[in-house]
Amino acid sequence: MVADHLSVTFAALADPTRRAILARLTAGECSVTDLAEPFAMSMPAISKHLRVLERAGLVARGRQAQWRPCRINAAPLKEVAAWAESYRHIWEQRLDRLEAHLQELQAKEKSHGRKSRRK
Amino acid sequence: MVADHLSVTFAALADPTRRAILARLTAGECSVTDLAEPFAMSMPAISKHLRVLERAGLVARGRQAQWRPCRINAAPLKEVAAWAESYRHIWEQRLDRLEAHLQELQAKEKSHGRKSRRK
Numbered sequence: 001m002v003a004d005h006l007s008v009t010f011a012a013l014a015d016p017t018r019r020a021i022l023a024r025l026t027a028g029e030c031s032v033t034d035l036a037e038p039f040a041m042s043m044p045a046i047s048k049h050l051r052v053l054e055r056a057g058l059v060a061r062g063r064q065a066q067w068r069p070c071r072i073n074a075a076p077l078k079e080v081a082a083w084a085e086s087y088r089h090i091w092e093q094r095l096d097r098l099e100a101h102l103q104e105l106q107a108k109e110k111s112h113g114r115k116s117r118r119k
Numbered sequence: 120m121v122a123d124h125l126s127v128t129f130a131a132l133a134d135p136t137r138r139a140i141l142a143r144l145t146a147g148e149c150s151v152t153d154l155a156e157p158f159a160m161s162m163p164a165i166s167k168h169l170r171v172l173e174r175a176g177l178v179a180r181g182r183q184a185q186w187r188p189c190r191i192n193a194a195p196l197k198e199v200a201a202w203a204e205s206y207r208h209i210w211e212q213r214l215d216r217l218e219a220h221l222q223e224l225q226a227k228e229k230s231h232g233r234k235s236r237r238k
Contacts, residue, residue: 010133014126026209074209081203088200090145090193 005057006083009076012056017041018049022058025072029062035070124176125202128195131175136160137168141177144191148181154189 012018021035036046050070053059057076062069131137140154155165172178176195181188
């Protein structure tokens with residue numbers, strides 16, 4: 001079974017090093033050597049992460065023979081954002097319910113306070 | 120190494136069946152049996168997917184002994200949306216560049232058209 005595009009993207013993002021690589025690439029394209037530096041990781045380890053990101057279309061490599069710079073391609077992240085945003089009504093519903101519950105509690109608290117004072 | 124929260128969430132979302140379960144749960148809570156139905160999947164297979172979603176905090180189970188209804192918890196999806204949205208400037212930059220490139224091409228096309236007519 002071929003994994004669907006969104007699953008491949010999510011799997012690529014399920015790793016803090018790969019997300020850190022993407023964050024680094026927002027500053028501009030750079031070489032694999034530059035990318036490897038802050039991670040204290042071997043070049044093969046970084047290259048493996050890059051291949052996962054490339055397969056998901058999140059990173060593209062330049063075509064220069066000597067220096068194949070890496071750059072971010074944010075198009076799949078736009079899809080991720082759109083997918084997650086489609087659940088906004090669910091998390092907002094929950095906030096609305098929490099707010100309603102809190103107001104109910106506060107109303108009870110007040111009416112209880114009044115009754116206590118009346119005694 | 121304990122996987123960070125966002126990695127656990129992305130890994131849970133990297134499967135079309137698990138995303139379909141979440142989509143189903145936006146209609147309201149339901150039993151595992153009801154959830155299994157549209158997927159033509161065995162109950163153990165669905166239960167395994169549910170455990171992955173529960174571990175990521177995307178699904179919560181009710182406490183009734185007989186019937187433990189599943190419900191969606193969209194809070195981790197809000198985090199995913201916020202994370203992906205933080206790259207919006209990158210995908211918008213790219214659209215801006217594409218637009219600028221297109222306008223340049225059209226301008227060249229026009230000036231070329233004028234020169235051709237002058238001949």
